[in-house]
Amino acid sequence: xxxxxxxxxxxxxxxxxxxxxxxxxxxxxxxxxxxxxxxxxxxxxxxxxxxxxxxxxxxxxxxxxxxxxxxxxxxxxxxxxxxxxxxxxxxxxxxxxxxxxxxxxxxxxxxxxxxxxxxxxxxxxxxxxxxxxxxxxxxxxxxxxxxxxxxxxxxxxxxxxxxxxxxxxxxxxxxxxxxxxxxx
Numbered sequence: 001x002x003x004x005x006x007x008x009x010x011x012x013x014x015x016x017x018x019x020x021x022x023x024x025x026x027x028x029x030x031x032x033x034x035x036x037x038x039x040x041x042x043x044x045x046x047x048x049x050x051x052x053x054x055x056x057x058x059x060x061x062x063x064x065x066x067x068x069x070x071x072x073x074x075x076x077x078x079x080x081x082x083x084x085x086x087x088x089x090x091x092x093x094x095x096x097x098x099x100x101x102x103x104x105x106x107x108x109x110x111x112x113x114x115x116x117x118x119x120x121x122x123x124x125x126x127x128x129x130x131x132x133x134x135x136x137x138x139x140x141x142x143x144x145x146x147x148x149x150x151x152x153x154x155x156x157x158x159x160x161x162x163x164x165x166x167x168x169x170x171x172x173x174x175x176x177x178x179x180x181x182x183x184x
Contacts, residue, residue: 016122018143023160032085046121065095101127132179
């Protein structure tokens with residue numbers, strides 16, 4: 001992936017994990033809770049697994065992918081947690097790997113142009129160059145095979161241990177329409 005660049009999205013924070021239950025959604029929710037801008041904050045979760053989507057509205061659907069908007073905060077679903085944490089809009093994209101970028105592009109049609117975007121997806125990094133790409137890894141676990149090459153291009157790897165993120169408050173900031181690591 002060293003020579004591969006992808007399409008650049010300055011307003012995109014991309015979050016991926018090295019396995020299940022690695023703290024991805026907890027990280028996204030922490031960023032949402034700490035959001036203090038007047039700009040809209042939109043979260044997107046992309047999965048190739050079919051999930052029961054109660055409390056959502058279908059925004060767009062084809063035989064290749066479906067885009068849902070989360071409408072319910074009273075749920076334990078990851079997307080509901082993001083909405084409850086403070087995102088102004090949360091989308092869930094269900095798509096096979098080969099349609100992830102096409103679905104992401106379609107979702108941009110319902111996102112305000114001035115929005116800061118946080119997307120939970122490892123696959124999307126294979127097609128895009130976000131302003132910031134972070135990964136979450138559970139200490140003591142073996143990274144899944146599909147995430148090992150992504151770890152090489154991550155801007156930062158945060159750790160998750162015993163159900164807790166091993167990060168400080170405000171790990172990332174959004175300034176000048178770009179996500180950056182908070183060096184403070």
